Amino acid sequence: MANEKKDGAKPCATNKRKGLWSPDEDERLYSHITNYGVGTWSSVSELAGLKRSGKSCRLRWMNYLRPDLRKEPISKQEEGLIVSLQRVLGNRWSAIAARMPGRTDNEIKNYWNSRIKKKLRRMGADRDQTPETSQIAEKSAHCNTEDGNLDVTISYNNSANEKPHSHFPIFACQVTDEQNCEQAAHYSSLSKNNEMDLLVEGYVDFLMSLPDDVHADI
DNA sequence: AATCCAGACAACCGCTCTAGG
């Protein structure tokens, strides 16, 4: 709860404190919100006796003080999920975080920038060429279950240079048991109906259900 | 012991979106 780092906060031109939060500030913010709720963030700052912007209070609460945050490091399983979701959703960190309970967009973004991105680049698989959101909006899914392989592929229109399609796999594995076969059939029906949101949700659930050692070593 | 440097994380900035007047 308490900020263990040194208090580097200093007032800015508008007389608002900036920089790292002190344990006292954390305590004030936490007890105010747990007792009275948020209301508006600018009022929280004032009512909690903080010389911080409402924006700063919101960020501190969302990224650090919220009781439902997971404190443990991001697991291998979650890392795989981040990579997969980034491929599907692009750099929409809040959308990715929404599918990972207890994790924040800031945490995921930092994790991506400091670790995964580097890791992918080392492997020559940097996905910075992920399609823009508008392109993702036009994407469609293909799911191939032939030959006992479950291969889920997202395709998207590349309107900029009018190439018909580019595609990138978000998931591929051997269908080895009954449960996977059912999953494959499920994906297949979703992709045929172009139900992208459900496909992504189902994919997330499936990924989370896998034991850690199943995840590909990216 | 001092310094440097890279990695990790916290926080800020600027922008967009949305709701209400």
Added chain:
DNA sequence: CCCTAGAGCGGTTGTCTGGAT
């Protein structure tokens, strides 16, 4: 519609820490 304030988002910067020299 237009304007404004607040909220939220993603990119970027700042700060701290620990390891290497």
